[in-house]
Amino acid sequence: xxxxxxxxxxxxxxxxxxxxxxxxxxxxxxxxxxxxxxxxxxxxxxxxxxxxxxxxxxxxxxxxxxxxxxxxxxxxxxxxxxxxxxxxxxxxxxxxxxxxxxxxxxxxxxxxxxxxxxxxxxxxxxxxxxxxxxxxxxxxxxxxxxxxxxxxxxxxxxxxxxxxxxxxxxxxxxxxxxxxxxxxxxxxxxxxxxxxxxxxxxxxxxxxxxxxxxxxxxxxxxxxxxxxxxxxxxx
Numbered sequence: 001x002x003x004x005x006x007x008x009x010x011x012x013x014x015x016x017x018x019x020x021x022x023x024x025x026x027x028x029x030x031x032x033x034x035x036x037x038x039x040x041x042x043x044x045x046x047x048x049x050x051x052x053x054x055x056x057x058x059x060x061x062x063x064x065x066x067x068x069x070x071x072x073x074x075x076x077x078x079x080x081x082x083x084x085x086x087x088x089x090x091x092x093x094x095x096x097x098x099x100x101x102x103x104x105x106x107x108x109x110x111x112x113x114x115x116x117x118x119x120x121x122x123x124x125x126x127x128x129x130x131x132x133x134x135x136x137x138x139x140x141x142x143x144x145x146x147x148x149x150x151x152x153x154x155x156x157x158x159x160x161x162x163x164x165x166x167x168x169x170x171x172x173x174x175x176x177x178x179x180x181x182x183x184x185x186x187x188x189x190x191x192x193x194x195x196x197x198x199x200x201x202x203x204x205x206x207x208x209x210x211x212x213x214x215x216x217x218x219x220x221x222x223x224x225x226x227x228x229x230x231x232x233x234x235x
Contacts, residue, residue, distance in 0.1 A: 063104035065102055065104075066204040067204065068205055069178070070197060070199075071174060072145075073094075073195065074195045075092070075093045076091040088154075090125065090150065091150065091153070092125045094147070095147055096118075096146045096148060097143050098116075098143065098145075100135065100141065101141040102136040102138050102141065109134065109135035111181075112132035113180050114129070115129055116178050119174065119176075119177065120159070126148040126149050126153075127149075130144075130146055130178065143201070173192055173194055174192070177191070184211065187209060190206040190208070191205035
């Protein structure tokens, strides 16, 4: 017998709300998609925990402070003759700004026993003890002014010529050294600055350690001698 039209029609599958027929294959695809979504969110959560832990460790780690020095003004760099026939002498005065920058969660202070010395081409010109109490709060910076003086500083003639020329051209660069005792060693900060160069405060000083028995520089007045300890501190 021939098949009727009703027998030839395919079975009608149940439809989902979106009108598409539902099947075991579709249900399987939907389950795979759900598992992939869970896996993706798990990866995102794991990454957040990982990088958050690293961020916490970085925030809690000890970060060394930065130090910088600027020479705001200078005077007394015009030489005068000495009565003893020694090389020409200077009575220099340097107005300085010293900055301490805390880069972490700790307060940072400059050692109150720090001695400061200003030199030109390795010849010391002036110095003093840094005033105590220079401390920067966490994540902050603090500045303090200081005046370094030298008296009757003997400078060789060839250096005077070079200094005078550099001052005229505005290219005179001075080395500012800060030294402080730390146990059996010395903490040394080496900074470079021109006169009236405010940008020097944005350049961190070089840092080094000297493991040696070096006498503490004492401010004083040495007439006609090489200017190693010719600093006079302001009391």
